[in-house]
Amino acid sequence: MVMTLDELPRGDRAVVTGLEIRGGARRRLMDLGLLPGAAVHAELTSPLGDPTAYEVRGALVVLRRDQARAVHVEAHPDDEDR
Amino acid sequence: MATPLPTPGVGPGAGEACASCALAPDAARLARLGLDPGRYSYVVALAGNPNTGKSTVFNALTGLRQHVGNWAGKTVARAEGGFSYGGVGYRIVDLPGTYSLLSTSADEDVARDVLLFGRPDVTVVVVDATRLERNLPLVLQVRQITGRVVVALNLVDEARRHGITVDVRHLTRELGVPVVATAARRGEGLSDLLAAIEQVATADDPPAPLRLTHHDPELERAVSALAQQVAARFPSLPNTRWVALRLLEGDPGIEAAVRDGTLGDLAAPTTDTAAEAAG
Numbered sequence: 001m002v003m004t005l006d007e008l009p010r011g012d013r014a015v016v017t018g019l020e021i022r023g024g025a026r027r028r029l030m031d032l033g034l035l036p037g038a039a040v041h042a043e044l045t046s047p048l049g050d051p052t053a054y055e056v057r058g059a060l061v062v063l064r065r066d067q068a069r070a071v072h073v074e075a076h077p078d079d080e081d082r
Numbered sequence: 083m084a085t086p087l088p089t090p091g092v093g094p095g096a097g098e099a100c101a102s103c104a105l106a107p108d109a110a111r112l113a114r115l116g117l118d119p120g121r122y123s124y125v126v127a128l129a130g131n132p133n134t135g136k137s138t139v140f141n142a143l144t145g146l147r148q149h150v151g152n153w154a155g156k157t158v159a160r161a162e163g164g165f166s167y168g169g170v171g172y173r174i175v176d177l178p179g180t181y182s183l184l185s186t187s188a189d190e191d192v193a194r195d196v197l198l199f200g201r202p203d204v205t206v207v208v209v210d211a212t213r214l215e216r217n218l219p220l221v222l223q224v225r226q227i228t229g230r231v232v233v234a235l236n237l238v239d240e241a242r243r244h245g246i247t248v249d250v251r252h253l254t255r256e257l258g259v260p261v262v263a264t265a266a267r268r269g270e271g272l273s274d275l276l277a278a279i280e281q282v283a284t285a286d287d288p289p290a291p292l293r294l295t296h297h298d299p300e301l302e303r304a305v306s307a308l309a310q311q312v313a314a315r316f317p318s319l320p321n322t323r324w325v326a327l328r329l330l331e332g333d334p335g336i337e338a339a340v341r342d343g344t345l346g347d348l349a350a351p352t353t354d355t356a357a358e359a360a361g
């Protein structure tokens with residue numbers, strides 16, 4: 001299933017398919033390892049639901065919702081029918 | 083105070099100063115100088131992603147006790163110390179972890195400013211051997227700025243436990259700079275690391291910065307034109323193309339450095355000025 005990263009349920013996995021954002025904000029996401037093909041895992045959500053911590057390439061990366069919304073992902077097949 | 087170590091790990095002062103970190107590598111040539119490097123010839127910067135063991139390396143070489151722990155973001159400001167190796171003084175700077183020199187958070191700005199404008203003679207990039215894919219982008223970014231780089235492939239003990247082996251010779255060839263396998267917490271590989279630091283610090287003819295290539299003729303024209311102007315304004319700058327690309331990206335830090343002239347500090351260091359700064 002195709003969605004944006006902010007929609008990925010906690011505990012689920014996905015693969016990055018694209019970034020819909022430009023300029024410095026795009027650069028930042030890429031520098032954090034969110035490149036097409038990278039596997040992500042939604043790990044922890046703060047009490048207010050924003051920000052959320054994701055596991056990306058072996059490190060925990062914390063994104064605000066507006067950052068996560070710019071990341072297009074394809075949900076991992078095993079997590080789809082939850 | 084200089085405390086030359088007669089035998090690894092049992093020197094009175096230095097052994098105590100870092101009880102938790104493993105022994106002095108190459109005891110005969112290393113003296114940990116703690117906070118006060120005295121007169122020094124070279125400046126070494128420790129860069130790397132968060133939590134790769136930079137402060138562990140720093141402590142092992144200086145005998146100091148920078149905060150070490152197993153989570154990211156422990157080091158938030160630069161810390162400095164000294165050691166001497168083969169009778170030559172080195173000042174070493176421990177930096178906060180950073181993923182990138184291109185986009186930064188506040189902690190990362192500290193690291194970026196030192197790497198870009200602090201004119202280190204050697205930049206040691208400490209990378210996590212168990213997460214190479216994540217760690218290599220920063221190595222490449224540093225290589226685009228300077229050839230005076232040593233890669234410390236740290237946590238090789240962890241990698242071994244996970245059945246990961248890294249082809250160090252291949253990596254050395256591809257990056258064009260020394261790559262040294264280390265397990266800093268146990269002192270493993272630190273004598274090789276010191277030898278590589280010495281080699282790079284004293285090299286008359288270091289490798290050139292990696293040249294950025296791309297295949298867009300329009301972008302190439304813009305980069306070349308801008309790079310020429312940057313070169314005219316800052317003649318000793320080694321990596322004008324890198325600067326030109328940053329300017330085209332609208333990098334605010336680089337823009338400011340061009341405007342106020344500090345960009346000139348990016349130019350290759352001279353040991354004379356480093357020694358003066360110490361005096």
Ligand SMILES: Nc1nc2c(ncn2[C@@H]2O[C@H](COP(=O)(O)OP(=O)(O)OP(=O)(O)O)[C@@H](O)[C@H]2O)c(=O)[nH]1
Pocket residue numbers: 130131132133134135136137138139149150151152153154155156157158177178179180236237238239240264265266267268
């Ligand atoms: N197994 C193993 N652990 C290590 C090694 N080097 C460092 N560590 C451990 O890794 C953790 C991080 O080490 P630090 O030296 O604090 O890392 P850092 O890069 O300074 O971290 P930040 O300042 O937060 O970026 C600590 O728990 C160290 O004891 C090593 O070679 N092998």
Ligand SMILES: [Mg+2]
Pocket residue numbers: 136137138149156157177178179
């Ligand atoms: Mg540290």
